[in-house]
Amino acid sequence: MKALRRFTVRAHLPQPLAALERLSINLRWSWDKPTQDLFQTIDPELWKLVGADPVAMLGHVSPERLEELAHDEHFVARLAALAADLDDYLSRPLWYQQLAQVNDADSGAAPVLPNGIAYFSMEFGVAEVLPNYSGGLGILAGDHLKSASDLGLPLIAVGLHYRSGYFRQSLTADGWQHENYPLLDPQGLPLRLLTDAGGETVLVSLVLPDSAELFARVWIAQVGRIPLLLLDSDIPENDHQLRSVTDRLYGGDQEHRIRQELLAGIGGVRAIRAFTQIEGLAAPEVFHMNEGHAGFLGAERIRELIEAGLDFDTALTVVRSSTVFTTHTPVPAGIDRFPVDMVARYFGADPGGSSSRLLPGVPVERILAFGAEDDPTKFNMAHMGLRLAQRANGVSLLHGRVSREMFNNLWPGFDPAEVPIGSITNGVHAPTWAAPQWLELGRELLGTQDLSSLQEPETWGRLHEVDPGHLWWIRSQLREALVHDVRDRVRRSWLERGAADAELKWIATAFDPNVLTIGFARRVPTYKRLTLMLRDPERLRRLLLDPERPVQLIVAGKSHPADEGGKALIQQVVRFADQADVRHRIAFLPDYDMSMARTLYHGCDVWLNNPLRPLEACGTSGMKSALNGGLNLSIRDGWWDEWYDGENGWEIPTADGLADENRRDDLEAAALYDLLERAVAPKFYDRDERGVPTRWVEMVRHTLQVLGPKVLASRMVQDYTERYYLPAARALRQSIEPGVETEGPFGAARELALYRQKVHKAWPNVRVVEVDSYGLPDTPLLGSELTLTARVCLEDLRPDEVTVQAVLGRVDTGDALVNPVTIPMTHSGKTDAGEDLFTASTPLPVTGPVGYTVRVLPHHRLLAGDNELGLVTLAG
Incomplete structure (x- = not known):
């Protein structure tokens, strides 16, 4: 007969073995071989049987064996040393803490470090015992967390806890894939429940259509230093249909999917607020969306700021300044898109009002505008991610180029190369994926157990010292094990x-x-x-x-x-x-x-x-x-x-x-x-x-030396920190300060919001009236000086509120500029008709067919770039 429900009962640990609980619940064990070896020592056969899972091991080992180990001085000493090593790992200053001592190259001061970073993903592949992943996106997210932990980043991760994970795969007799969805007992996983000071389970909730309410509890997976918050809707407070919101990863229809994404984004922000308050941690300043699935987090943050007294546009400015969006898809078909009517229903307005029931104070039409695309019936999650983030990137150089082309329509008038989507190439977590033999060789070459210098190319250069026969012996060992x-x-x-x-x-x-x-x-x-x-x-x-x-x-x-x-x-x-x-x-x-x-x-x-x-x-x-x-x-x-x-x-x-x-x-x-x-x-x-x-x-040998330092997730996370997290934190703090023209808290954000409104209103009438050129000889030579003067109608904008550029380069047979250079033009006065004059002089940079044009872009000190707003006016 089958049990109605299953749950895990763990053995009571004798006092000398109490630290086993801490070691098992912190997923650092998944990349720390000495800790794995310790658990294997408890019972090698059982270790294999439970799939190398410390929590399962403690749930199955006999009390007699635990008592035996409690009196084993050697085992207790190993346990104490590993517990002390974990404590040291969790507390000592690492790369991020050392950043505070490094002077910023631009300002000469220490860089602005975010007090916290929130990282959202729909899947996390941290360890096989926590099957919250389906493929590369989740494994990448898991490696991001592990490396953030190794580097000391104050990062909090957010996702969903799927009761059945993805699926277990088997084959039928004729080779067809068969899926099986096992029920996962969270109490048998390396998770703890978020509770308040009184020990009560903390719940987050969302108001759904027809006044239904979706509740979720929050499980915490500790990934080294990084807490991973996983929202779980399978609780008695929900009716049967809503309990299944977090049943499977990438399962169900679009209705199921949008509920998952609303819970991940909006519920995720609310879970962070509850967690940081209970734990006494600083609220995250930077929010990173790993793909667009959790994009609704930006709308929830806008709601928070409106509730705090800001208007919508100022709140949007603050949210954008501190949000990072990473796209992983190279094709439009890979983007989540929902019917606009469905999104409008979930964010439906209060009776007689325009404000959303789900997000009070936030106009429904503004939410719908975030996901607008060419098809007016569709809501595009990637478009929302890009519109809510001031910084965005693809995950390799080539993917960055592909993404700039794919989303070029959001920046009309710009060449794909100018679309403000950068790239940070993914990486992998070496302690998780490198074979023990290679890690041991690294320690021998370094003369230390500390592998933090793996990021340095010089470290990998030491492989020159290793005999080819030894490298081949390692490769042969690993092939035989496979x-x-x-x-x-x-x-x-x-x-x-x-x-x-x-x-x-x-x-x-x-x-x-x-x-x-x-x-x-x-x-x-x-x-x-x-x-x-x-x-x-x-x-x-x-x-x-x-x-x-x-x-x-x-x-x-x-x-x-x-x-x-x-x-x-x-x-x-x-x-x-x-x-x-x-x-x-x-x-x-x-x-x-x-x-x-x-x-x-x-x-x-x-x-x-x-x-x-x-x-x-x-x-x-x-x-x-x-x-x-x-x-x-x-x-x-x-x-x-x-x-x-x-x-x-x-x-x-x-x-x-x-x-x-x-x-x-x-x-x-x-x-x-x-x-x-x-x-x-x-x-x-x-x-x-x-x-x-x-x-x-x-x-x-060459592969290890050249690719070794490049493919590391530690390099990737450092890139995100230096190129996105630090600038986002700096932009957030600037937005909170008084503005040049506006006073009080959030004055700068209000100033930028007003500027955006002003620019969008004026831009249809901004035009380049005329462009004149001077100075070229009858037969222009490479390096000949070209002077351009442009008459520009700025409508109600001041000259310092725009950038005017000369764009110069070789032209193709259709007169399109190829790899042009841009030259800033200087404001030089006004015409009698009130138009603004801009001039620039430049030597001709290339030979062959050459052409030029002049363009006008918005400019403000708080924009990440003059292309951010997607507005440009070209001459002609």
Whole structure:
């Protein structure tokens, strides 16, 4: 008979072992191997059985074993040392605290450090025991938190607690993906409940249509120094329908989805307010949206400021100044869009008023305007994110360019290159993803247990000291461990699919620790082209079975439950891998998660990535492989486009722009086979007298040295801090100060809000009346001086409220300026007609066909840039 409900009961810990509770509940154990080793010592078999989960271990270990350990002086001493190390980690000054001592290059003073940063994401991949992630977005968010902790950032993260997580994947007998949603007991996870001083559970609530109210409690996952707040609607205070709001990650229809995003954004801000008040922490100054899912947080912050006495536009100015938006999608289809009518219903006005019931004081039409797009029936979450954030970025250099083109319509009149969306290339958390052997080698080379200097290129340069044979020994160890793991997983999968044990003797010798091993593991949307490797099945078969230079291929990945096309791709791979002649050389491993991923990154010699360029925003799986000495074999997309150098792997030539998709796939698949056959395999199997592939190992060494310091999430988080968090905190504090023309708190924000209103009103009548040029000889030469004078009608704007620029450069056959330079023009007086005169002189910067124009942009000291408002007037 089945239990109605399950819950976890933990054993009482003897006093000498009390610190085990603290070590188990802080997820730092997930990247601290000494702590993992301590828990494994309690019961190695049980540790394996519970999936290396300290909380589960304490829920299953016998009281007798705990009493035995309590009298084990060596174990108690190890426990005390690790508890002291955790305390030291949580309290000592780290990089962020040291920043306060560094003088700002511009001002000469210490930089403005945010008192706190709020980081919102719909998924977090911190550890496999907390399955709140589906793929790269969540793993990236988890690595962001871990590195923020290692660097000492005062960051608070916010997401949802999904009672069933994403899903567990298995395969049917015919290779079709089957989803299973296990119920997760939060009391059996490394979580604690947010309670008030009296021990009562804290609830946040949202008013929904028809006067329904959605309540959520808040679970806290402690990720080193970083609290991760997870909102949970599965509580008795909600009716049955609302209890299911947080049931699954990326499940349900649009109604379900918008409720999740309202809870994440609006409820998330309210959870932060409750948490910081109870914990006595400073309120966050900077808010970072990891994708647009939690975009409604900006509307909630506006409501707070209106309630505090600000008008809407001043409140918006304050919110924008302190908000960062990161986009991860390179295609419009990847953006969450809701029917405008649905959004209007959730933010419906009070009877007889225009203010929202959900957000009192906030006009409904202003909320709808945040998500406006070309289709008037749709509300675009990415557009809202961009309109609510003064700073925005993509997640690689290439993705930044793609994003500027994709969102160019929000800045009409600007070339894509001028759209104010930057880029910070993603990174990965080394202690989580690097194999213990590589971390131990790092400690040996550094002569210390402290790996914080991994961010320095000089540290990686010490790999020159390591014998090639030792590097190859590490790689071979990791490949052998992978092979054993793959055999176990293949056996379990075949048994789940209905095979008898007697049929599976072949698995004992399947895969070979000495064969070139290629990994391909990721989510399975169509653009990632899981089956490109099967484009020519016979050619792939020849590669796998080559008698001299064989290849073995490990494939894994989950398709979204609603994506029948993705499931069909998985089935194609499974059916090929099931064939008796190749099943010892290729396998599809079901239920891809962080644990499997780690083993794959450690053991694969080559990491394969063949998306349709440029649809991979970043693609951090290849970074994790590189961190373990794996060589990338990839289309030039995402991070690989900027960091491939010809010696750290191989570039698969791409047939970009080819209209015939089948022809494109044929060409790129053929290029992949050619590289494997003529470049990759020969290097791997070309050995010296010691059996070491010297050319291969030198590529491994080069990969570690060049990519090691670049792919780190610590580098990424430092980039976010210096380029976005610090400027956002500075902008917020400036907005709170008295303005130049307005007094009192928030005077500067009020001044900027009034300026925005003034500019938007005046701009339709701003025009460049005439442009004259002087000074050029009859035959202009490179460096000849060009003087431009522009007569400009500024309507009601002052000259200091605009920037007038001459734009000069080479022109193409359609007279479009190509890579132009901009030259500020100086105000030089007024005409008799009241127009303003602006002049500039500049040497001609290029040869060939050259052209120029003049443009006018808004300018204010509190704008992040003159392009921020998306307003520009061009001559002509």
